[in-house]
Structure formats: structure tokens, C-alpha cells
Amino acid sequence: MTPTAPGSHIAGKLGLTDRIFAGARSRSLLKTVEAGLKRVDSALERELRVTDALADATSRYLYDAGGKRVRPMLALLTSQLGEGATDQVIEAATALEMTHLGSLYHDDVMDAADKRRGVPSAHAVWGNNVAILTGDLLFSRASQIMARHGDRAIRLQADTFERLVLGQMHETVGPSETDDPVDFYLQVLSDKTGSLIAAAAQSGIIFSNGPREFEAAMVTFGEKAGVAFQLLDDVIDLSADPDETGKVPGTDLRAGVPTMPYLVLGQRTDAAAADLRARIDDGVARIAEGADPALLDEPLAELREHEATEATLDLAHAWSSEAIDALAPLPDGAVREALTRFAQAVADRSS
Secondary structure, three states: OOOOOOOOOOOOOOOHHHHHOOOOOHHHHHHHHHHHHHHHHHHHHHHOOOOOHHHHHHHHHHHHOOOOOHHHHHHHHHHOOOOOOOHHHHHHHHHHHHHHHHHHHHHHHHHOOOEEOOEEOHHHHHOHHHHHHHHHHHHHHHHHHHHOOOHHHHHHHHHHHHHHHHHHHHHHHOOOOOOOHHHHHHHHHHHHHHHHHHHHHHHHHHOOOOOHHHHHHHHHHHHHHHHHHHHHHHHHOOOOOHHHHOOOOOHHHHOOOOOHHHHHHHHOOOHHHHHHHHHHHHHHHHHHOOOOHHHHHHHHHHHHHOHHHHHHHHHHHHHHHHHHHOOOOOOOOHHHHHHHHHHHHHOOOOO
8 A cells, every 4th residue: 555645845834834934034945945855855765765675665655645854844944054955964854854754653553553644554554563674674774874974973863763762662661650740751752752853953053064052052942842843743633633633533542642631631630630531541441452442532522622731732832932942042043033933833733
């Protein structure tokens, strides 16, 4: 089975064309970023090709289903603080996007997700083992790309990959009795999502020979924006319209993966909140025993309208604001304006 949705560039995704590049100064960057993304897509087409027929099909599957290319976009944006989209920037952006793609294959197996990017998930098509091995293959090829660019590139890739794995491990095991569940979850988001977005923003500085004093700001920006991005995904996960999300509503919670609205619900002390959480817990347990996942439709619809979900939106906006604050060391100009709009956009997506 081959997805028909084409790979996509920046236009129309997250409102990036209309929102991130809306400013008079940053709009001039749009053609530059678009041109860079075309180079990244060409590199992805080349690097994802495998001589083995099965591996070639599985490796290209989620790439062909489309995607926002958020990480390459950030690398291209921050590269404008240096020498621009050098060949090294393009290759680093390609490797980080491949790392992201590889993580999606693993995530869908861990979460038992039926759909990804509007198509059946890879494990639903080929089974868990092939999906996991495909993710491993993409991680390997991303590392090969980074290895072309010296020790610093290798360390960036290895450190980021370590955090991705630790984040997934901690999410799988869950917090201990002494951990605060919300703080624990925020660290998981920082490791699983923030680390890769931070690496992309930092790589634009590193591989364009940009000012090293901007790197720490880009790391903090990426971490904060990444957490805001994922908090909004937790809200979107509850969406009643799978045609927009590409996933069944409540996929994560149905698979027993806690999300921030659920965790915030657990902090409420009123009887109604306790009853709703108990019904969700009961439904998750029954689904794990083989019950129809649809039995959670009503409780998840209630959670979508609950103040716990509104509190998650507020938290996403707070992390977005902190990401914007991290941009203070950057010079006033088009890049800073676009990055500011990016941080605002990831916390204001349609939910």
C-alpha cells in the first residue's frame, strides 16, 4: 500500500506562509526558505532510497505521506544568521528530518496508532517488527549523513538520539511514586520533541558558521517551542475530526499513553473530575483486554470540553512565550521576527 499524499513544503502547514512570514521583514525570507526546503526534499528523496525493495518501500512510506518539515525549516531560518543554507546546513537538516521520521515509526508501534499523516501506520501495513526495523534503518542513515561533517555533527546527532530514546523509555515506564506526574511528563516532551527541534535550530547556526553566542539561545528556543508544539498536539489528539489530524481521536489515551489534559484532570479534586478520570482509566483497561476502543468516545469527548484541556492550552501558550523570550540575544531583524511568529504559531494551531 502506497500513500498518495505528496510530500509538502511550508505553504499551508500550520499557517506558516500567512503567519510566520507575515511580517514585512520576514516575508522576504519565504523564497529563501522555500528554495532550501526543495533542496532538503531532494536530499531526502536521494537518501531514503534503498536497493532492497522492501526496505525502500517502508523507508519512503511516511515521507511520501507528507509532513510539515518543521525541523528543516528551523535549520534554514537560523542559518540566515550565518552564511545561509550551505551544503552542510542542507545535509544536517536532512539528517534531522530522517531522525524525526524514524521516531514516528517507533512511536506508532509504542502507541498502537492505526493512522499517521492520514494513512494507515507502517506497523498496520507491515507489522511491528518491520516498522521498528525501518525506524532503526532511518536512524542509521541519518547518522551516516552527520558523520560526513565531523565530530561535532556526530555528537549533536548522538546526543539528540540519546534524548529521544530516554524520552520514549520514560514515557513507557511512567513516573515513580516520588515524581510529580506533570513535571515528569514535561521532561518527556522536552526529550522526545524539544530535543530534536532544538538540534535543528542549533544546527542552522553551527553549519552556517553563525555566531556561536547564538547557539544557547537556539537550544533554549527549540526546547521551549518543542514542548509547546507537543502540548498542542495533546489537545489536537482529542479532536473530533480525524480528517484534519490524520489520527483517530484520542489515539494516545486509548493506548494508555497519558497526555497533559488527562494529567491536569488528575490534579482536580472535585468529584466530577475524579469520576471522568475513573471512567477513562476503566476504558483504557478494558481496551487493553480487547474491548472496542469506541467505548472511550464519550469520556474523551467530555475531556475535550473540560477545563483541564483549556489549562493545557494555557500551558502551551506559556511555553511559547518562554521560547520567544529566549530569542533576546538575537539581533532585531527578519530571522528573529520569523522565529517569534513560529513560536506563536505552534501554540495557536487549530484544535
